[in-house]
Amino acid sequence: MKRTIIIFILSFFLIDFVSSVNQWQKNELIKVSTNNQEMIFKVDGSGKVLFLYWGSIMNDATPFLEYKNKNFQLTDQTITPQLYQPYGGITYIEPALQLTHADGVITTELIFEKVEKISMNENIDHTVITLKDNVYPLYADILFKSYKKENIISQSVSVYHKEDGDIQINKIASTYIPLHANSYHLTYFYGSWGREMNIEEKKLTPGISVIESKRGVRNTQSTNPSFLLSLNGVSGEYSGDVYAGSLAWSGTYKITFECDETNALHIVGGINPFVSTYYIKANEKFTTPEMILSYSNEGRNKITHHFHDWARRYNIKHGDQIRPVVLNSWEGTYFDFDEKKILKMIDDAAILGIELFVLDDGWFGNKYPRNHDNAGLGDWQVNKKKLPRGIKYLAEYAHKKGLKFGIWIEPEMVNPKSELADNHPDWIVKSGNREKPTERTQWILDLSNPLVQKFVYKSVDNLLSESSHINYIKWDANRYVTNAGSEHLPKDRQSHFWIEYTKGLYNVYERLRAKYPELLMQQCSSGGGRIDFGALKYHDEFWTSDDTNPSHRIFIQHGTNIFYPSIATGAHVSANPNHQTGMYNSLKFRFDVAMSGRLGMELQPADITGSEYDFAKKAIENYKYIRNTVQMGDLYRLVSPYNDTGWSSLMYVSKDKKQAVLFVYNLKFQSPTAFFETQLKGLDTNKNYKIEELNAVENKNLFWGNLKSFTGDYLMKAGINVDLTEPFTSRVFLLEVE
Numbered sequence: 001m002k003r004t005i006i007i008f009i010l011s012f013f014l015i016d017f018v019s020s021v022n023q024w025q026k027n028e029l030i031k032v033s034t035n036n037q038e039m040i041f042k043v044d045g046s047g048k049v050l051f052l053y054w055g056s057i058m059n060d061a062t063p064f065l066e067y068k069n070k071n072f073q074l075t076d077q078t079i080t081p082q083l084y085q086p087y088g089g090i091t092y093i094e095p096a097l098q099l100t101h102a103d104g105v106i107t108t109e110l111i112f113e114k115v116e117k118i119s120m121n122e123n124i125d126h127t128v129i130t131l132k133d134n135v136y137p138l139y140a141d142i143l144f145k146s147y148k149k150e151n152i153i154s155q156s157v158s159v160y161h162k163e164d165g166d167i168q169i170n171k172i173a174s175t176y177i178p179l180h181a182n183s184y185h186l187t188y189f190y191g192s193w194g195r196e197m198n199i200e201e202k203k204l205t206p207g208i209s210v211i212e213s214k215r216g217v218r219n220t221q222s223t224n225p226s227f228l229l230s231l232n233g234v235s236g237e238y239s240g241d242v243y244a245g246s247l248a249w250s251g252t253y254k255i256t257f258e259c260d261e262t263n264a265l266h267i268v269g270g271i272n273p274f275v276s277t278y279y280i281k282a283n284e285k286f287t288t289p290e291m292i293l294s295y296s297n298e299g300r301n302k303i304t305h306h307f308h309d310w311a312r313r314y315n316i317k318h319g320d321q322i323r324p325v326v327l328n329s330w331e332g333t334y335f336d337f338d339e340k341k342i343l344k345m346i347d348d349a350a351i352l353g354i355e356l357f358v359l360d361d362g363w364f365g366n367k368y369p370r371n372h373d374n375a376g377l378g379d380w381q382v383n384k385k386k387l388p389r390g391i392k393y394l395a396e397y398a399h400k401k402g403l404k405f406g407i408w409i410e411p412e413m414v415n416p417k418s419e420l421a422d423n424h425p426d427w428i429v430k431s432g433n434r435e436k437p438t439e440r441t442q443w444i445l446d447l448s449n450p451l452v453q454k455f456v457y458k459s460v461d462n463l464l465s466e467s468s469h470i471n472y473i474k475w476d477a478n479r480y481v482t483n484a485g486s487e488h489l490p491k492d493r494q495s496h497f498w499i500e501y502t503k504g505l506y507n508v509y510e511r512l513r514a515k516y517p518e519l520l521m522q523q524c525s526s527g528g529g530r531i532d533f534g535a536l537k538y539h540d541e542f543w544t545s546d547d548t549n550p551s552h553r554i555f556i557q558h559g560t561n562i563f564y565p566s567i568a569t570g571a572h573v574s575a576n577p578n579h580q581t582g583m584y585n586s587l588k589f590r591f592d593v594a595m596s597g598r599l600g601m602e603l604q605p606a607d608i609t610g611s612e613y614d615f616a617k618k619a620i621e622n623y624k625y626i627r628n629t630v631q632m633g634d635l636y637r638l639v640s641p642y643n644d645t646g647w648s649s650l651m652y653v654s655k656d657k658k659q660a661v662l663f664v665y666n667l668k669f670q671s672p673t674a675f676f677e678t679q680l681k682g683l684d685t686n687k688n689y690k691i692e693e694l695n696a697v698e699n700k701n702l703f704w705g706n707l708k709s710f711t712g713d714y715l716m717k718a719g720i721n722v723d724l725t726e727p728f729t730s731r732v733f734l735l736e737v738e
């Protein structure tokens with residue numbers, strides 16, 4: 001009986017699934033859409049698939065069936081952009097695909113083969129448009145996943161063939177986007193260690209602008225594979241057409257923006273083709289990473305909402321779960337600790353209201369103890385001298401004190417001074433017999449090698465097997481690849497290295513996630529060196545930057561949170577003076593900045609004393625009260641720190657609009673007659689909000705409207721003004737519906 005029911009249920013789903021596969025009807029437009037945006041393609045007379053439109057949903061798109069652009073009259077064939085432009089046919093732009101066929105031919109021309117639309121569930125549609133070379137048995141599946149409610153469309157491409165021999169892929173992008181406007185402004189993110197995710201916006205001029213990384217690891221420290229593209233003017237926060245993309249890939253990448261002679265713009269983005277020629281045999285498939293795309297006609301703040309909502313729901317781990325308040329041991333002890341010191345930190349953390357203690361670098365290595373960054377990486381056995389009762393004891397101790405326990409690991413790396421380097425020199429990334437350059441006195445393990453993948457997996461697995469009370473790992477990666485090469489890959493496949501490394505890394509993550517679905521994982525790479533949606537798929541959060549100086553963090557978090565959500569943004573209160581910058585900041589300013597992300601601490605709690613201790617304890621309590629809104633709510637950037645007034649401000653509004661939190665910062669000395677004023681966003685016009693100032697020191701100089709109520713309408717029209725004149729000061733306000 002039971003079996004019959006199961007079979008019945010299965011066949012019901014099967015029918016439902018099959019009936020949702022719609023075959024394309026000739027002369028129909030092919031649409032990929034979400035709730036408020038769509039891409040429109042059509043097949044032309046020669047079989048090419050043309051990319052006609054990406055923007056807001058149209059009431060009637062049928063004129064596109066007849067559409068011709070001006071260039072059509074000038075040439076024998078249309079040069080209306082194709083869905084996925086290869087090198088071949090009449091094209092002059094940077095191609096999305098360039099490959100060498102088995103017979104040596106270097107051109108490819110793709111024509112329509114078929115389209116399938118699959119409804120995965122009520123929110124997600126998949127559209128696969130299959131293209132075929134018009135001469136060779138070579139196919140490209142262009143896969144769009146549309147997330148309707150979140151207004152996100154992801155794109156990836158798979159190439160496969162039945163040619164007589166290997167084909168050589170010289171370039172394969174995840175996406176090609178053509179746009180046409182009077183002018184284009186590109187916003188991108190750049191930086192270096194301790195100053196990640198600076199924002200730069202520039203007007204595109206004729207020619208090609210590029211954002212790329214050739215580093216393989218720690219890719220996002222200097223640039224990030226995300227961009228905003230604004231049409232006809234600089235990108236507005238709340239107005240204007242903005243297109244956005246972010247590549248979900250932790251390896252090398254390249255995104256080009258080509259402004260051609262007709263003033264059309266062609267965006268091509270994906271894995272960096274730089275020394276990455278990849279060969280595939282007949283019937284093998286190569287699939288690119290996904291480019292995550294979104295469009296807004298209400299400026300870039302809407303883009304942020306799309307990405308944050310999508311990331312929490314579909315891309316980061318446990319995106320529906322509130323994050324614990326962390327104490328990370330690094331700046332509190334560095335390598336200099338023993339069991340007694342760590343137990344004391346756990347005790348202090350517990351009293352302060354911390355919920356997760358993370359033991360950072362320095363806990364491992366015996367023959368080559370990790371007492372400095374020049375030894376021990378690779379030898380993931382607990383250092384018996386420092387921690388005689390092992391990690392298990394610490395994890396259980398923390399647990400008894402009511403805290404979760406986390407631990408740092410950097411499993412892709414190896415110090416020359418380590419047992420691992422002694423035993424497995426063949427596992428280290430190297431270029432033939434050349435010198436292996438170190439960075440931070442370490443080498444990189446060759447993750448293209450399945451044996452190395454197994455070792456890395458085992459290292460983490462063994463560590464986690466020590467105790468079921470290890471709830472969190474901080475996965476670090478403190479250098480990038482130089483002199484790339486692998487002893488594992490054959491000599492004619494060395495150019496597979498960059499891609500195989502990243503695939504190897506994902507393979508390890510996959511296996512760990514399958515075994516430890518509940519584990520919390522932080523992605524760290526010397527701070528924000530691996531912040532991308534590829535790695536984030538396996539992680540709960542990232543370490544945003546090693547620079548915790550609040551006046552710098554305001555900029556770093558502002559840039560980071562354009563694409564990546566606050567719930568994943570590790571933001572810690574650290575010691576005074578700041579260890580990176582030597583600057584002094586009040587405890588309030590440090591908390592007020594860290595509380596706009598995932599709050600944590602990075603210091604020795606015993607060093608906070610007297611009234612500061614009471615302040616810290618209360619601030620942590622306040623954070624717990626507002627964190628649902630900060631981590632799950634909608635972010636509104638009110639005043640950018642990049643404006644030159646010195647003031648900046650942001651707010652979060654809970655999804656039900658019942659709670660909001662407003663942060664205001666001042667980075668300059670302001671004249672005593674000046675005051676900060678801004679209109680709020682995202683509130684319910686008709687509701688009354690009671691405002692309460694949080695983290696006020698000794699309740700002095702409180703906001704004039706403290707504990708008073710205002711309508712959402714008033715706050716969004718008249719705004720709020722506060723006295724904030726001294727440099728490096730801040731205020732936090734809680735707004736709650738009465």
Ligand code: GLA
Nearest residue numbers: 330360361524525526527546
């Ligand atoms: C990197 C990280 C730091 C810390 C150290 C430990 O620099 O960004 O947070 O974990 O490594 O060596």
